[in-house]
Amino acid sequence: MNAAARATGQLGGSSIGSTVARFLRRNAWVLALWALLGALVVFTITIQPRWGAPQLTILAIAALPYAFAAAAQTTAVLVGGIDLSVAAMMTFTSVCAAVLMEGQSEEFGIVAVALVLLLGLGLGMVNGLSIVLTRVPDIVVTLAFFFIWEGAALMVLDAPGGSSARWLRDLIIGPVGGFVVPAEIGDWLPKSLLLLVFSLGIVWIPLKRSRLGLSIYAVGSDQLAAFRSGIAVDRTRVAAYALTGLFSAMGGLILTMNTGLGTPIQGPYLLASVAAVVLGGVSLAGGKGGLVGPIVAVFILRLVRQDLTLMSIDPNVAQVTEGAIMVAVVLVGALVALRSRRS
Amino acid sequence: MPATATEPTTHLLDASGIVKTYGAVQALRGASLSVLPGEVHALLGANGAGKSTLVKILTGAVRPDSGEIVVQGQPRTVHSPAEARRAGLVSVYQEPALIPDLDVLSNLRLTDTPIEAFLAWVAKLGIDDLDLYEMAHDLPLATLRILDLARALAYEPNVLLLDEMTAALPADLAEKVLEVVGAQRESGRSVIFISHRLLEIGALCDRATVLRDGETVGVVDMEAGAEDRIVELMLGASNEEERSIHHRVVRAAAPTPADDTGSTVGATTDAAGPPRLRIRDLSAGTRLKGVSFDLYPGEVLGLVALEGQGQDELFGILSGARKPTQGQLEVDGHEAHFGHPADAIAAGLVYVPGDRAEALLMQRSVRENIALPSSARPRRWGPIRMSAEKSSVDAAIDKLQIDTRAQGEVRRLSGGNQQKVTIARWIAEGVDTLLCFDPTRGIDIRTKRQIYHLLRELADAGTAVLLYTSELEEVQLACDRAVVIFNGQVVAEMDAAVADEPTLMRAAYGLESTNGGEAGVGVLRAGGSR
Numbered sequence: 070m071n072a073a074a075r076a077t078g079q080l081g082g083s084s085i086g087s088t089v090a091r092f093l094r095r096n097a098w099v100l101a102l103w104a105l106l107g108a109l110v111v112f113t114i115t116i117q118p119r120w121g122a123p124q125l126t127i128l129a130i131a132a133l134p135y136a137f138a139a140a141a142q143t144t145a146v147l148v149g150g151i152d153l154s155v156a157a158m159m160t161f162t163s164v165c166a167a168v169l170m171e172g173q174s175e176e177f178g179i180v181a182v183a184l185v186l187l188l189g190l191g192l193g194m195v196n197g198l199s200i201v202l203t204r205v206p207d208i209v210v211t212l213a214f215f216f217i218w219e220g221a222a223l224m225v226l227d228a229p230g231g232s233s234a235r236w237l238r239d240l241i242i243g244p245v246g247g248f249v250v251p252a253e254i255g256d257w258l259p260k261s262l263l264l265l266v267f268s269l270g271i272v273w274i275p276l277k278r279s280r281l282g283l284s285i286y287a288v289g290s291d292q293l294a295a296f297r298s299g300i301a302v303d304r305t306r307v308a309a310y311a312l313t314g315l316f317s318a319m320g321g322l323i324l325t326m327n328t329g330l331g332t333p334i335q336g337p338y339l340l341a342s343v344a345a346v347v348l349g350g351v352s353l354a355g356g357k358g359g360l361v362g363p364i365v366a367v368f369i370l371r372l373v374r375q376d377l378t379l380m381s382i383d384p385n386v387a388q389v390t391e392g393a394i395m396v397a398v399v400l401v402g403a404l405v406a407l408r409s410r411r412s
Numbered sequence: 413m414p415a416t417a418t419e420p421t422t423h424l425l426d427a428s429g430i431v432k433t434y435g436a437v438q439a440l441r442g443a444s445l446s447v448l449p450g451e452v453h454a455l456l457g458a459n460g461a462g463k464s465t466l467v468k469i470l471t472g473a474v475r476p477d478s479g480e481i482v483v484q485g486q487p488r489t490v491h492s493p494a495e496a497r498r499a500g501l502v503s504v505y506q507e508p509a510l511i512p513d514l515d516v517l518s519n520l521r522l523t524d525t526p527i528e529a530f531l532a533w534v535a536k537l538g539i540d541d542l543d544l545y546e547m548a549h550d551l552p553l554a555t556l557r558i559l560d561l562a563r564a565l566a567y568e569p570n571v572l573l574l575d576e577m578t579a580a581l582p583a584d585l586a587e588k589v590l591e592v593v594g595a596q597r598e599s600g601r602s603v604i605f606i607s608h609r610l611l612e613i614g615a616l617c618d619r620a621t622v623l624r625d626g627e628t629v630g631v632v633d634m635e636a637g638a639e640d641r642i643v644e645l646m647l648g649a650s651n652e653e654e655r656s657i658h659h660r661v662v663r664a665a666a667p668t669p670a671d672d673t674g675s676t677v678g679a680t681t682d683a684a685g686p687p688r689l690r691i692r693d694l695s696a697g698t699r700l701k702g703v704s705f706d707l708y709p710g711e712v713l714g715l716v717a718l719e720g721q722g723q724d725e726l727f728g729i730l731s732g733a734r735k736p737t738q739g740q741l742e743v744d745g746h747e748a749h750f751g752h753p754a755d756a757i758a759a760g761l762v763y764v765p766g767d768r769a770e771a772l773l774m775q776r777s778v779r780e781n782i783a784l785p786s787s788a789r790p791r792r793w794g795p796i797r798m799s800a801e802k803s804s805v806d807a808a809i810d811k812l813q814i815d816t817r818a819q820g821e822v823r824r825l826s827g828g829n830q831q832k833v834t835i836a837r838w839i840a841e842g843v844d845t846l847l848c849f850d851p852t853r854g855i856d857i858r859t860k861r862q863i864y865h866l867l868r869e870l871a872d873a874g875t876a877v878l879l880y881t882s883e884l885e886e887v888q889l890a891c892d893r894a895v896v897i898f899n900g901q902v903v904a905e906m907d908a909a910v911a912d913e914p915t916l917m918r919a920a921y922g923l924e925s926t927n928g929g930e931a932g933v934g935v936l937r938a939g940g941s942r
Contacts, residue, residue, distance in 0.1 A: 091545060283514065283522045290513035296473070297509040298523045299494030356513040 098350035098402060102365040105398070109372045117379050122244060122257045124375075129259035130241055130327065132371040134159065135341050136265055137320030139349065139363040140273075141313045142342035148309035149289035149355030150200065150207035155317050156339035157218035158192050160332070162321030164222045167231025167331025178234030186318050192218065193314020197307035215339075222333040231331040238326050240264060265364075268319055272312070273360050285309050290356025345370065348395055350402070370395070423482070424449045424602050425470075425501065425571050430479035432465050439465040440476070440626040445604070447571060452593060452603045454613045454634070456642055457623030457856075463606060466623065467575055470604075471503045472496040484570070500570035504577055508556035512549035516559065519548060526566050533562035538588040552720060554581050561589060572596065573604040578612060582718040583917065590616050610639050610857075622646055643857070685709065686745055688845055688876035689730075689761075694739035700725040701900030702739065707845070712867050712877040714891035714908065716884065716916050722900040723880050727849050730878070731763030732756030743845075760844030764834050764851055766880075771834040772822050781822050782808050782837045808836040828859035835866060845876045853882060864890040884913040884920075896920050 093100065114120050138155050145152035162185050169181040192214075200210045241261040250258060276282040284305040287295040296302050320338065325331055348366035351358030373394055377387035428444040440462045447453045457463045468474040470481065472490035481488050483499045490496045493503070510519045520527055534542055537558050548556065557577065564572055574593065578586040593603050594616055607613055613620065613634070620632045622645040630645045632638050687706035694703045700722035707713050717723045728734040729741065732750030741748050743759045750756045756763070765771050772781050782805045822833060831851055838846065848867070852860040867877050867890055879891060887894045887908055894911040896904040896919040904919035 088545075280522065283518055286514055286518075287511040287522055290511045293507075294509045294511050297471075297493050297503075297505060298511065298519070299492065299497055300522065301492070301494070356511070 099359065099362045099365065101402070102349065102362055102369065106365055106369050106372070109369060109376070113372065113376055116376065125257065126244060126259040128371055128375055129261040132367050133241065133261050133265060134320050134323045134336065134338060135345065135367045135371065136364050137316050137323060138338040138342035139345035139367050140269055140360055141316035141320065142346050143351055143358070143360055143363045144309050144316060145313045146346050146351050146353060147289045147355060147358065148285045148306055149292065150306065151211065152196065152310065152313050153208060153211040153339060154196060154214040154218055155313065155342050156335045157215045158189060158314055158317035159321040159324060159338055160335050161192065161218040161222040162189050162318040163324040164226040164231065164331035164333050166322055166325040167233060168225055170234050171231045175234050175236055178237050182322060185322055186315060189314040189318020189321065190311050191314065193311040193317070194307060196314065197310030200310065201303040201306055219335060226331050226333050229330045229332045233325045233329045238329055241323070241326055269360060272315065281305065281308055286356050341370070344395055348398060422448060424484060426482040427470060428480055430466060430469060431477045432469060432474065433477055438626055442627050443623060444628045445621050447602045447604060449602060450597045450600045451618040452597060452605055452616055454617040454620035455604055455606045456620050457646060461623040462626040463623055467503065467573065467606065470501065470573065497567060501573065502564045502567050502569035503573040504560045504564050504575065506576045508553065509560055510548040510556055513547065515545050515547050516542070517544040520563065523563065525563050529566040530562050533565045534559065537562055537592060538585055554585055557581060558585060569601065571602050571604060575606045578607060610642065614639055688744060690742035692740040694726065694729060694736050694741060696725040696729055696734060696736045699900050703897060703900065703902055705895050705902055705905065707876045707878055709874050709876045710871050711892045712871045712879055712890055714887040714894040715878060715880040715897065716887060716894055716920050717897040718920050721897045723897060727763065727847060727880065730756065730761055730847050761847060762838045762843045762845065763847045764849065766850040766853060768827065768830045768834055772830060776822060778822055778825070778833055779805050781833050784837060828855035831855055832859065832862065835863065843870065843875055846870060848877065848879045850880055850882050852886065884916045887911045887916060
């Protein structure tokens with residue numbers, strides 16, 4: 070917006086210094102998460118000097134479904150809700166994809182992907198519409214759909230089965246190599262990471278710049294004020310839930326791509342998605358935060374898990390440690406935020 | 413009754429026969445409002461008269477059960493604020509409408525506001541250091557109100573609806589707002605102006621529509637003496653005695669003669685005994701820079717300050733919500749350090765916040781809210797004695813004449829009644845020191861009067877009352893003495909009898925009183941004491 074840029078140039082002395090300071094202040098949480106991730110990588114290499122490209126690829130593939138679950142949850146939380154059916158939608162879309170592709174040609178995979186993504190949008194829309202029309206709290210409605218989508222998945226496929234197109238499976242296996250980027254980087258960069266960035270970016274970046282994106286933040290921040298600003302609150306909420314469904318469907322596709330099968334049993338993605346959202350600096354009250362934080366948080370949580378395994382710590386103790394780390398990080402972050410506000 | 417304007421075609425906005433029922437409560441039963449092009453039209457009514465419901469209907473937030481809204485000759489059904497805006501009707505609500513977690517620029521983009529026009533209005537309204545990348549929740553309330561207004565003006569609405577626009581504004585900004593609003597007329601645009609400040613309305617408005625009990629009871633041309641007529645309409649012919657009280661409130665000039673409590677407002681002598689609170693050199697944050705004064709038992713001490721002069725910090729310290737960086741606070745001669753509001757309450761200091769939502773449990777009943785401070789005394793455990801609770805609560809409700817039709821949740825009460833509950837809850841148990849932060853903001857004259865009465869009664873019973881007020885006339889109506897704070901320090905201390913609005917205003921702006929020789933007025937240097 071040209072006029073705006075010009076106008077703000079005149080106002081309030083927005084020098085480069087203050088712009089940078091503001092950027093740092095606004096993104097302090099995410100920057101701290103990046104730093105934490107960096108420190109974890111250094112720590113990992115210290116305890117396991119041979120940690121390298123193959124391990125990074127494993128990490129990225131393991132993190133992929135969690136990352137999409139986190140993205141889905143983030144959208145619902147940003148609009149001021151929560152979606153307990155994220156993992157169930159992933160399962161349902163995953164078995165649908167596996168069944169669709171079973172015995173079909175490689176090319177049909179594209180159709181299947183499109184159909185499954187549409188299905189995800191539809192599931193999310195059903196969630197959103199149910200919330201808006203019944204005025205039952207989000208947490209209750211989506212809890213109900215947690216069971217419904219889970220049951221639907223079992224109706225489609227009552228045992229692991231189906232299959233995935235080969236090219237889809239290849240899409241996440243191994244490093245990028247000499248494709249798109251220089252080989253030195255490409256040998257390190259896992260395909261799955263590129264896929265993640267691409268598929269989230271293609272939805273999220275235009276969204277953030279659109280009125281719908283602003284509206285999602287507005288509704289999450291203050292519904293009454295949003296209504297008074299002329300925003301169609303209900304429509305915005307339905308749209309946000311539809312996006313949650315879309316991201317869940319992406320996660321579901323990943324599950325099928327990863328195993329080559331559809332499995333009608335939910336993975337641990339629901340609670341993990343809430344954990345990533347909280348750790349990622351998204352306010353559970355809505356309206357505050359972004360997508361990068363939760364994604365980085367997913368990688369932190371996965372890497373912690375990998376490290377604990379590398380250190381051959383008892384899995385039960387590892388579980389406790391993971392939880393403790395999460396609480397500690399959120400606590401420290403809250404304390405720092407409190408301090409800086411006081412001073 | 414003055415003839416209701418009846419020109420048939422020239423109205424910009426014509427709402428008639430509006431009816432709205434909420435369950436068993438009839439909020440509106442035949443309200444009407446007609447606005448001519450190029451006029452500033454006041455919408456008046458006591459609390460509960462149906463003003464807010466009518467506003468919500470006009471702006472599309474609520475749908476009427478029946479009635480007709482005609483905008484520029486065309487019947488309209490308005491279903492949302494966005495639709496109202498397209499019809500040329502834009503409102504500025506009592507609460508800020510900017511999204512708190514978005515920066516100002518995003519807020520403007522969200523609502524398709526023409527930014528150049530917005531900035532021009534912001535400058536005209538007296539804010540010259542606005543940073544568009546500031547988050548809305550980081551801006552002070554007064555600035556948010558101004559931005560709301562600037563945004564509304566930027567749409568160039570045919571009808572601009574302002575709900576208590578000046579209530580939260582410091583005097584200098586309020587003046588600018590009134591100027592700008594008045595100037596809308598010249599371009600043939602109209603303004604619907606809702607305010608509890610009759611003087612403001614008299615100075616600004618052309619006509620006034622008065623609501624009572626959900627009905628339009630009259631349309632008055634604002635000319636000399638119209639204020640009396642408005643008060644009459646607002647009150648109806650119900651209660652002679654009450655009406656005379658309201659007249660006194662409106663005329664507010666001289667100290668009123670003794671009322672039924674036998675005390676005379678503004679004439680209580682300086683208490684002789686030791687002070688209840690002794691405040692010395694109290695500082696906190698960037699705004700409170702060494703305030704010193706005493707508060708005596710049996711007096712109502714008015715505290716006057718423009719927005720952001722340190723009064724928030726002062727009340728925060730006194731109520732135990734924040735700690736001073738410097739200075740002393742003595743309660744009954746003993747130095748006090750509050751680490752928690754419970755400490756302040758235990759020391760007998762009770763805080764009535766300006767924001768009612770801060771004090772009340774909105775979803776609980778009136779009864780529970782009143783009983784809470786006594787039954788849930790800090791650090792007291794064990795079962796609650798229901799019979800004792802009931803009698804003390806009933807006494808408090810009775811004393812305050814709280815309308816308990818809405819026996820259920822407090823949030824269903826009108827604003828004035830909510831405010832009464834915030835005070836009543838402390839009376840039930842008796843209180844040593846009452847700290848009121850602008851308790852009458854945005855409530856009607858009649859409830860205000862009841863609150864003044866109550867404060868006086870408490871003071872007569874030995875309570876020390878500190879009353880921060882943003883309405884200068886309240887000092888003479890409710891207080892014995894006044895302290896003025898400017899730039900974080902006490903700049904004047906005076907007897908209420910001489911604390912007329914101009915004197916207070918000058919002091920609040922940090923100007924030395926020109927007629928300093930006048931009896932009782934003392935303009936103090938920073939750090940001075942009685």
